[in-house]
Amino acid sequence: PRPRRRRSRRAKGKGPRAKEPRKTGEFKVCVCGGAGGIGQPLCLLMAMDPNVKELCVFDLNVAMVPAQGVATDLGHLEKKAAVKGYVMEVGQKPVDNLEECLTGCHLVLIPAGMPRKPGQTRDDLFKINADIAKGIVEACAKYCPDAMLGMIVNPVNSVVPAMAELYKKKGLDPMKIVGITTLDVVRANKFVVRLPAPPDRVNVPVIGGHAGTTILPLFSQDKHAKTIDAEKIPDLDKHVQDAGTDVVNAKNGKGSATLSMAYAGARLGKSVLAGLAGQRRTECAYCKSEITDLPYFAQKVVFGKEGISKVLPLGELNEYETKRLEEVKVQLKGEIESGLKYAEENS
Numbered sequence: 001p002r003p004r005r006r007r008s009r010r011a012k013g014k015g016p017r018a019k020e021p022r023k024t025g026e027f028k029v030c031v032c033g034g035a036g037g038i039g040q041p042l043c044l045l046m047a048m049d050p051n052v053k054e055l056c057v058f059d060l061n062v063a064m065v066p067a068q069g070v071a072t073d074l075g076h077l078e079k080k081a082a083v084k085g086y087v088m089e090v091g092q093k094p095v096d097n098l099e100e101c102l103t104g105c106h107l108v109l110i111p112a113g114m115p116r117k118p119g120q121t122r123d124d125l126f127k128i129n130a131d132i133a134k135g136i137v138e139a140c141a142k143y144c145p146d147a148m149l150g151m152i153v154n155p156v157n158s159v160v161p162a163m164a165e166l167y168k169k170k171g172l173d174p175m176k177i178v179g180i181t182t183l184d185v186v187r188a189n190k191f192v193v194r195l196p197a198p199p200d201r202v203n204v205p206v207i208g209g210h211a212g213t214t215i216l217p218l219f220s221q222d223k224h225a226k227t228i229d230a231e232k233i234p235d236l237d238k239h240v241q242d243a244g245t246d247v248v249n250a251k252n253g254k255g256s257a258t259l260s261m262a263y264a265g266a267r268l269g270k271s272v273l274a275g276l277a278g279q280r281r282t283e284c285a286y287c288k289s290e291i292t293d294l295p296y297f298a299q300k301v302v303f304g305k306e307g308i309s310k311v312l313p314l315g316e317l318n319e320y321e322t323k324r325l326e327e328v329k330v331q332l333k334g335e336i337e338s339g340l341k342y343a344e345e346n347s
């Protein structure tokens, strides 16, 4: 007998099987410094995230373009997000101006601040940028205390401890504040170049901090990267550490990493929102920590419905990484202390 042929759904006149629609979040996101070099492409990428229902672009009246302009422009994307711009005059306080902008926010991304110029370290920017961050963080504490705050503004190693301690003093959860170190992970993945594995299949955790020697990529923990010859690792490690400075020099006084940073910031931001929507995501981020003897550390965290739902252990380190970790700790300790001192003197 001829084998019975199964009739397709189409032959039965049924059309393709309806897929279970994936539930998306309905989140409100604000980008502070949203009209700047990082801010604009970051707003673009966040406006494309199906989890974003409302996007607020906040910047000063002296920004490169008005925040309303960025918002009107992005408001024409055929995406769900409604986009609104908020402008504040220089010298005014966010807490007096951002009630509507921040109320109801689930995620606030903060690239507001001065970028590095050639010859400047991230630390040179500390006082100026910490004051900018403080104004914004205080407004978040008042209008959206449950939101996750992603700090892009440098120096992340000192700004984050300063802001998290200010949150703690207000009785808020310091784990709501994370420093975005995702660009180090993105760079490490890209620099590994392990064909046929494309860079987005490589996942090198980068721990420690977000400046110079404090950046510690754990190449041994990725299945592609761990096949690299041991003698090539120090150069690769250094390449990741110096990559930000390479961009500063290549831009020749006209800014630091903006596009790759926006990509990395959006990766982290989207992971936070996916977590809030119930799809857990693991990322490295710089925040309050108990996994080493340092109180702040870039570590593997799991984003869930409440923000950070879990901090993962360091995992196994090889001999080179173990030695580097000691170097990281010495440098990072001082940078954390600058942040703690700022919080002490400015609360």
Ligand code: NAI
Residues within 6 Å of the ligand: 032, 033, 034, 035, 036, 037, 038, 039, 058, 059, 060, 062, 063, 064, 111, 112, 113, 114, 115, 116, 129, 132, 135, 151, 152, 153, 154, 156, 180, 181, 183, 210, 255, 256, 257, 258, 261
């Ligand atoms: P930018 O100068 O192009 O943009 C900064 C924006 O912040 C400007 O539009 C400015 O008007 C705005 N701004 C300044 N003070 C503000 C305030 N009080 N309230 C609201 N907005 C304010 O600089 P860019 O290149 O976008 O860099 C921003 C920050 O990100 C810098 O601190 C830079 O060092 C840092 N950065 C961090 C990286 C990371 O991996 N975490 C990588 C690259 C840069």
